[in-house]
Amino acid sequence: MAHHEMPFWKKYIFSTDHKVIGLQYGITATFFLLFGFFLMILMRWQLAYPGAEIPLIGKALTETGAMTPELYNALGAMHGTIMIFLGVVPMGVGAFGNYLVPLQVGACDMAFPKLNMMSYWVYFVGGVIMMASFLMPGGAAASGWTSYPPLSVISNNAQTVWLISMVFLITSSLLGSVNTIVTAIQLKAKGQNFMRWPIHVWAQVTTAFLLLLAFPPLEAAAVLQLADRVFGSSFFLPSGLVVSGEKWAAAGGGNPLLWQHLFWFLAHPEVYVLILPAVGVVCEIVTANARKPLYGYKTMVYSILFLGFMSFIVWAHHMFMTGMGVTLSSFFQATTMIISIPSVIILTTILLTLWGASIRFSVPMLFATAFLPMFAIGGLTGLPLGLTASDIHLHDTYYVIGHFHYVVAPGTLFALMGGVYYWYPKFSGRKMNETLGKIHFWTSFVAINFVFMPMFFMGSKGVSRRMYDQTVYTHGAATQSWNVVMSTAAFVLLFAQIPFIYNMFTAWKTGKKVENDNPWDATTLEWAASSPPPHENFPTPVEVYRDPYSYSPTTGKVLPQFAPQEG
Amino acid sequence: MKEKLAKAWHDVFEGVGFDYGLPIDISTHGSAIDSLIGTLHYFMALLFIGWGIYLVYCLIKFRERPGHKADISPKNYSIPKYLEIGIVIFEACLLVFFSYPVWAKLKTDFPDRASSLVVRITAEQFAWNIHYPGRDGKFGKTNIDLIDGTNPVGLDREDPDAKDDIVSINQFNVPVGKPVIVELGAKDVIHGFFLPTARVKHDAIPGMVFPLWFETKETGEFQIACAQLCGVGHYRMVGYFNVKTQEEFDNWLLEEEKALTEGE
Numbered sequence: 001m002a003h004h005e006m007p008f009w010k011k012y013i014f015s016t017d018h019k020v021i022g023l024q025y026g027i028t029a030t031f032f033l034l035f036g037f038f039l040m041i042l043m044r045w046q047l048a049y050p051g052a053e054i055p056l057i058g059k060a061l062t063e064t065g066a067m068t069p070e071l072y073n074a075l076g077a078m079h080g081t082i083m084i085f086l087g088v089v090p091m092g093v094g095a096f097g098n099y100l101v102p103l104q105v106g107a108c109d110m111a112f113p114k115l116n117m118m119s120y121w122v123y124f125v126g127g128v129i130m131m132a133s134f135l136m137p138g139g140a141a142a143s144g145w146t147s148y149p150p151l152s153v154i155s156n157n158a159q160t161v162w163l164i165s166m167v168f169l170i171t172s173s174l175l176g177s178v179n180t181i182v183t184a185i186q187l188k189a190k191g192q193n194f195m196r197w198p199i200h201v202w203a204q205v206t207t208a209f210l211l212l213l214a215f216p217p218l219e220a221a222a223v224l225q226l227a228d229r230v231f232g233s234s235f236f237l238p239s240g241l242v243v244s245g246e247k248w249a250a251a252g253g254g255n256p257l258l259w260q261h262l263f264w265f266l267a268h269p270e271v272y273v274l275i276l277p278a279v280g281v282v283c284e285i286v287t288a289n290a291r292k293p294l295y296g297y298k299t300m301v302y303s304i305l306f307l308g309f310m311s312f313i314v315w316a317h318h319m320f321m322t323g324m325g326v327t328l329s330s331f332f333q334a335t336t337m338i339i340s341i342p343s344v345i346i347l348t349t350i351l352l353t354l355w356g357a358s359i360r361f362s363v364p365m366l367f368a369t370a371f372l373p374m375f376a377i378g379g380l381t382g383l384p385l386g387l388t389a390s391d392i393h394l395h396d397t398y399y400v401i402g403h404f405h406y407v408v409a410p411g412t413l414f415a416l417m418g419g420v421y422y423w424y425p426k427f428s429g430r431k432m433n434e435t436l437g438k439i440h441f442w443t444s445f446v447a448i449n450f451v452f453m454p455m456f457f458m459g460s461k462g463v464s465r466r467m468y469d470q471t472v473y474t475h476g477a478a479t480q481s482w483n484v485v486m487s488t489a490a491f492v493l494l495f496a497q498i499p500f501i502y503n504m505f506t507a508w509k510t511g512k513k514v515e516n517d518n519p520w521d522a523t524t525l526e527w528a529a530s531s532p533p534p535h536e537n538f539p540t541p542v543e544v545y546r547d548p549y550s551y552s553p554t555t556g557k558v559l560p561q562f563a564p565q566e567g
Numbered sequence: 568m569k570e571k572l573a574k575a576w577h578d579v580f581e582g583v584g585f586d587y588g589l590p591i592d593i594s595t596h597g598s599a600i601d602s603l604i605g606t607l608h609y610f611m612a613l614l615f616i617g618w619g620i621y622l623v624y625c626l627i628k629f630r631e632r633p634g635h636k637a638d639i640s641p642k643n644y645s646i647p648k649y650l651e652i653g654i655v656i657f658e659a660c661l662l663v664f665f666s667y668p669v670w671a672k673l674k675t676d677f678p679d680r681a682s683s684l685v686v687r688i689t690a691e692q693f694a695w696n697i698h699y700p701g702r703d704g705k706f707g708k709t710n711i712d713l714i715d716g717t718n719p720v721g722l723d724r725e726d727p728d729a730k731d732d733i734v735s736i737n738q739f740n741v742p743v744g745k746p747v748i749v750e751l752g753a754k755d756v757i758h759g760f761f762l763p764t765a766r767v768k769h770d771a772i773p774g775m776v777f778p779l780w781f782e783t784k785e786t787g788e789f790q791i792a793c794a795q796l797c798g799v800g801h802y803r804m805v806g807y808f809n810v811k812t813q814e815e816f817d818n819w820l821l822e823e824e825k826a827l828t829e830g831e
Binding site for chain 2: 048049050051052053055069070073076142143144148150151154155238239240241242243244245247248252255256257290291292293295321322323325326329330333334337340341344345347348351352354355356357358359360361369372373376377380381383384387388389390392393394395396397457458460461462464465466467468469470472473474475477478479480481482484485551553556
């Protein structure tokens, strides 16, 4: 077979192997996650000690060495953009989806391996362009990750670079999502049918549909905004704009709200793009470590599908304060309350899986367990934001920041970190160090709650988001000390990632070798391949014999999907 | 740098700057919002603590240990179904009895213009222009060609209706106990008009004018905050929201009128 003689660059750089591409996505996304976190550390320094010189690197950033409002806004926009589009989605969908979906359905590779390679490299180029925008005169894009016009249209040139980068990133996601859908549906192994898919596959396929259907409107919107900036059109610019006392030279006649509708039509499903892969990962970890089948497999599947569908008709709850009338807001409030139902069912189903279990507290299980209450806080705090009356006070305050960070950081990212510990033996044939893993988990778990919990206190006082220095306001000054606590916890959280990164890189060569290909004694199909799997995964075609989470009714022992019979 | 750090930590150890909970509410509609926020948080706490106790119990009771085996028999519990139905009913009640009425009242049940104070607020980077119609109750014509440093809203002083119009920057004075109707707009980018103490928030979007209303029940000096990122000065876009007695408010109007005539 030809792949044995493949040169290094073809095997590891421009590879078409879904596993190599998955790892490429994982490593690149890890870099971006750390970089996005580092941007926030700079902002957190400013928030805790407004105007104080930034230690060590301050002089390299600004003339005085202290944060400027321009830099703060740029860092804020880039933190959001990098974390979402270059960090969490490529990690959840790019890395986990790519590596695991073909293995879990029993396929040799993705349906379109070259498209897969292209998807990664388009993402890579988008990432490079986004990073390059820091070098633009005047700094990086500074209109928030939401890029609301007219601010984004009248702002500095880095916004143009931001938009070009977004076009690349969206294109990459579209290529990836088509591939995932076709692979999961068309390349199922013999005996593998829809109702035998592991939950992770269901989650990834639903996510792929969300990306496929929701991203094109944003891509179109990004092109329109690009036209507004570069060609002087006015899709999002109304007539009669006066900027700094001067009439803005554009025809006008457009509407800034049009952008918001197009943006949130993507960006709300995007929230579920962030969550669903994490839910899938948690289900796999919990069932394997609870040593019993998942409670209510079908309920879970239908909840995920319903959640995916509903995520398309809640977007305007981000826009309650933009002059929305009674009829429209009633509709979007109702859909927002309805979408909480499948979310509660998903959480309840995982919790009920723990009843009567024999829980093995491995490091991945610690992260998966912590996901449950953290995701619950994130989800519950969405309720007051989803009702217009309570949203009047809480909209655009730190309460919102606390809400979605609980969903994405100690929620999704904890789940994905658990996933790294869980599937590391699959990637490498070795386990990550348990002690370092436990240190990583406990310090992160404590620190992250001190970062995000005070946001609810500040937000309910009315502190607006995206502020360089909140002490300008009386209610900001009255809550300022929370910032000192939060920033300190954020610094601790940064250091808490050192054992994880160290562990991840050193275990590749020095980690404890796994005794067999299925070290967690799990039931799903990816463990039928050797660890790490060879090129094309399964030397002989695998066959699937039963449901994804089966245990023998007589002995109680695990019954993997791929085992022909008990024993 | 050292002094700033020392001050920040001094406050932390003194326990200063750790406020939490809702700010005071001086509006007539605010208590409905506050009680919704309160009810929701009791409900959230109840669910979270319930789930939490269950989770911790499971983690202890069903931990892996010698002699303990997982129960793998298929289960179908009915409690979660009742819980789910309960949550649905509760959320439906919140929608129908709390949120819908408050929103409908704020959006459709406007006070009579004749007996209210009507003002136009035009946001810009990074200030709030407050335009009062003056004694005649009529706003003068505005024209963006007239906008300059001394005329932030482009008021056409030639227009008879504009003669007594008062434009103040960042000073939003209202009389207590009288409904206020705000016609909210923006000149350049989107801003967020936010009165934390009056439970008022609305985006100010260029090219559009949104009416909103509120009524105060206490006097005092408060702030207008900007809720929506509007550029480098977003953080310092503070306005002053002064709720005066009717008498104080009338005196202020008189003074402003006097300043207008003297200026001519």
